[in-house]
Amino acid sequence: MTIATSRLRARRALLGGAALSTLLLAPALAAAQQADQTAVEEIIVTATKRDATIQDIPFSINAQTEKDIQRSGAVTLEDLSRNVAGLTIQNLGPGQSQVSVRGVSAGQVVRDQPGVKEQVGVYLDESVISLSLFTPDVDLFDLNRVETLRGPQGTLFGSGSVGGTIRYITNQPKLGVNEGVFEANANLTGGDAFGGHVKGAVNLPISDKVAMRAVGYLTRYGGFIDARKEGGKVEENVNSGSRRGGRIAFLIQPTETFNLTPRVVYQEIRANGFNRQEVFNLFANNNTTTRPRIQLGEREQYLLLDESFADNTLLADLTANLDLGGASLTSVTSYISRDIAVNRDASALSGSVSVDLGFPAAAVTLPSKLVDTTDLEQFTQELRLASTGDGPLQWVVGGFYSKVDRVYNQRLPTPGYDAYTDAVLGAGTSAAVANGFSGNSPYNAYLPYDIKQKALFGELNYTLGKLTATAGGRYYDFSETRQFKSGGLFANGDNRTDKTSSDGFTPRFLLSYEASDTVTFNAQASKGFRLGGVNDPLNIPLCSAQDAAIFGGYQSYNDETLWNYEGGIKSRFGGVRFNGAVFYTDIKNLQTTLDAGSCSSRVVFNVPKAHTKGIEGELTARLANGLDIGVSGSLLEAEFDSTVKDGTGAVIGGIREGNRLPSVPKFQISFDVTYSREVFDGANGYLKASIQHVGSRYTQASDQENNPRSFVSNLAFGGATGLVPTVVDLQLPSYEIVNLSAGVEMKDGVDITVYVNNLFDENALLSFDRERGGRARLGYSVGQPRIAGVTVRKSF
Template sequence: MRYSGKKQSVLLLAGVAAAAMPAAVAAQQTDDGASGDIIVTAQRQEQRLQDVPISVTAFGAEQLRDNNIETVQDIATRTPGLAISAVDPVNTNFSMRGIGSAPGISQNAGGDPSVVVFVDGVYAGRGGTPDLDVLDLERVEVLRGPQGTLFGKNAIGGLVQFVSRKPTDEESFTFEGTYGNYDRIGVIARGNMALTDKIYLSAGLSHKQRDGFEYNETTGNDVNDLNLTTGRVALRFVPTDTLDIILRADVSHQDQKGNPRHNSCDTSFQDGIHCAGINPDPRVVNAYIDGEVKRTIQTYSGEVNLDLPFGTLTSLTALRKVKFNFVTPFFSNPIDPPAQIESTSFGQENNSQFSQELRLAFDAWDGRLKGQTGVYFLKENNDRIEGQIQDFPTPAGSGTGIYPQSVNARSFAVFGQVDVEIVPSLVATVGARMTWERKSGRFAGYKADDGPGLPPPLGSLDGYDVTGKKSWKAFTPRFALNWKATDDVLLYGSIARGYKSGGFQGLSGTAEGASTPYDPEFAWSYEVGAKTDWFDRRLRLNIAAFRTDYSDLQISQLVPLCCVVVSNAAKARIKGVEVEAVVRPFAGFQLDGSYAYLDTKFTEYAIPGQDYTGNQLPRSPKNKFNIGGQYEAPLGDLSAKLRVDYSWSGDAYFEASNIPQQLWPAHENLDARLSLSGPADRWELSLWGKNLTDELTPTYVTYFGPYRQTLTPYAPPRTYGATIAFKI
């Protein structure tokens, strides 16, 4: 069998989804099951989600489990304003409210993301994150819009933070086993115990593996498989009522086959030499090798919280290391077997990151003045070697290009934010962050071997070895006002500035392009919103409207048969509305959903030979929604729960050119989970399915105009399986 499935009708999906739908909105997990509240730290202090005057979507531990959320892509389908694309199974590219870094920026040694990830407060700048279900998470928080004050580091589009459980004095042990199609096997074991009355330990181990989603006709192997192992340990020491120390360590190792691109041609060009012999099945590729993806992430951190008479002092020290190796055959054509036309990208990256944050949370005037202030330091060293191989049927047309990159980055910031109660229930917020950054690097490009008939891009590569350095600074203030009109109605408005660091292109076709830095980008965001509960909290309705003005936008553009060029070429305007709702009409039943309207355009974007002014920003669907729900009912001493998630995202583009060949077409997703649990949740058996309509969704598109070819990796097909869990 070769992975084909028939798409169900949208009409049928809508009917099924309406019968029992998902949850992706505000958060359905909490310390108060009746109200659905969840405690978040979106403003570096513990608050009810409904009391936070910014746009936040949060997922509690129970919701993560019930929705079978494993990856950040699962989070994106359930979050308004968030889109995620991927050029391979490891490197994901976030876009929040239309702002995100393209692969040409975030995946070279000198670039940074526009939407950042924090794991237990630690900035995860490179290498991505492991699947969510291997982390012992307490919650996931998605903050939309610039977060330039309290978080700061490159959070110009927004951020996602993963918060794990802290070790406690409660003894517990959990085991989960999963089996699914594509021979998927998953095992998770977690434990927590008290070593003494003041020292607590938690630890966990996870392993996941499955066969590949695609088939490589040339090698006869399945590709795009999974093999991931993660271990975590946390030690907590609470010597007094005022001192709390947590040491954390986690290691994740991934080793699997690669993700070769499926190649397709315009119908008018099917008989061209670059298109002959291609299998039309999108789940079948013709790469001469399978490729590989290897990644190891290590994170070690120490968090100290000290309660003082005037507040809480927090120190967070972290060391994070990422090693990443990849071989990607992204352009493969069997023109006359065994002869092939091949292009292969390969490389390795070694990144080390040290960070230190010291902050003070304080309150005064009987709680009418609250605030945070602190300093932040980040040191990052990134060594990357990237290469390209061009193979043609004759040795004269084959060659290899190597691009070593080494970048050292430093960032230092001071920040503060205060909330002042002007009159009862009316609070003004003023905050600011001052950031100083410096990047320096060495960049080279040369041909390791060179056939006399080597075509572009390697044929036009002149060897270079250059250095570059640049410093930047940025001031990012925030002003906000929120009014607690009633206990169940919060109204707010805010103005905030965001900042994203400049960088270097790294992978360049010329010495000038490699050594010339691009500058930071800035954004002013204006937002008004309301968070409301109605009918004794049976209905929750949150709404936000926003406008964002961007300047010096960092844009990466593929120049056919050359390279990816990064420049501060654009200004942009973004407007939108986001709505989230939860309805609980009777005990055990819940409906919820969200809708996002996004209007994006370049107000100024022209490069030599092209004017993209007026075009839609990449990865910015105008309309996106999800609906869902759950029903839970007792069965004697047992409990059964059904959840179904349906999401739909409208058309978007992968690049600023907005050409039809790089369209990200409208796509849908349907997930479901049925569980049966024993008394006191001591055990649970669940049956689950994801992408049940077997939707074929591209995660990125690369288009080569001269040959009218499109290279595409795809999201996972329909998957399903069973999971059994035990608690002791």
């Protein structure tokens, strides 16, 4: 690292520290604000299953409103996360983002770990849509707000909310209202890839008791990754894609005390490739002599076959509300159908195995595609009863049931592979290891899951003067049955059925003290849980003896649980609002993911103890009429409190007491400023700028050990000796993203927004992936480059 780079990072750290100090001193700043400043708009949320303002919610929560979304030009949750303290998003491509809150993270969850459960629950209104790695990227058009509930939400939202909960809240149908909005966008990604979208929403009264709201959208994404191919060819922007879909909802209100809201949501996501930047590939590196030497550059990868991602999501739900007088009964019934197909170029992976097996070069370079498919059907039913009166005692009780049928298939079609297998290993070998699967596919797996969960929950709070106490709990009962069948040369020939089950109780206790009309103090102790599961068997034919011995004993893993303790303040002084919290999280049986060395497998196992602790805050201030600023930031320590060793006494996977939890920055902060004023009669103009700093991270816990790391392919292929190392610094560097936008909002309903996101074209490294322990390829998932665009919106 150069002296200039060191100084730049030092200046960044000082600026970040100064900004966080400003944030923590917000109450003092608030007292200095002028009394005549215009108040900031109140935001109504439903984080406690009842309507309340953010300031009245007795725990840490953020809400990004429809106006926030529009003015920022945000199109994904990752875009919004820059203004939410403690929220971290890893963008692994459309429909594949990973979310963590407050540092509770198991590390990178990858495409072939179907049994891993999510750590942050994601909801579309009342319906849970979380699915580990493949939680849908919900389009942000016609949303009322996006809520981020920090800390475990196990009482009201159940499993998968161990770190927190994200809630997309859509605009609902309105009786007696004709309204709509149309939006068109054009943008340029990375300077040479065009994208854009068209979206529309309409609300129509069908009668005095029925209304309909319909939304439709089509988005084209410009790519920014270039793929080098055989023969010196280069294909540009291979990770372009699209998202299309819509939703239609009806409000049926036959009486003033009863209403129904049936809804259907459908969305298709397509991507032509992945945001992977490679630093080593078996077929493209500087070590070969009989093949062209290739130095892969920024935002480049090497492919023998095209890659793709497809996700079709159908959600049908029905929400019913009945006012019983003093209480309301709510029923939420939802059905989700998902079809996901991931096609990856696995030629380097299969080729690396072929080298180890002594196959000829012609077999090593056979194009090979890894095809992962997920077919999911999920049914959930929630029924709850909640108080509606104004008395000091408020309560909610309910029950929840879910059933998930999920079939995961994996195939490795490699035309011509069986002939080489039989020629080298003996005639009939390929047929002998097929285990009922089709030929010319050296790895195959079939995994059907049957997952059931039942829960009872309740929460009540009582207000006595300025003090409100809340107590709640959730009892859950969970069972999972999974079959695992595998076949092919790289597989074990498994055919087994595994079952796991658990039950437990997660309580929550809160105290809220209203010190004045403008300041409230909160304290909380709450428990969260994440369901356990069963690891897939290792691909023993691909494992070294050492890796098989180390990782072969980790079959099942237990529920992850944590206790969260926090204290917070919510304050408001005229045009200034400051909300902050300090927290400590005690984690038991943290589910941690790591590569099983050379086995081309990944395992999840429990770390007995870990913790996170930190401070977070969000400040919004109206410094003058039309001038608003916002600061949000978090300072975090997330570490293991246990050391896990193998039979030889060596530390496994970096699970060492004091090492950092993976994928989480110690420090992140964002700052935004908006200036608006009337530019001419009937038109309001605004300028908005924001900067987001994300600190350094590690993809996996093991990346902290022996870093920088020397990866030696040990593969004598293409004239390479197999002895030249590829040295990689596995600490993902910090980065800054600067966004600018400007717009005009006219009284006739026309809005025009011009924006540039990632102004300085930062190449953010989001995670690091090593195929087959680095013997096949090494690469990073990277963030989006500079995107400039214009959006025109017409409301009517």
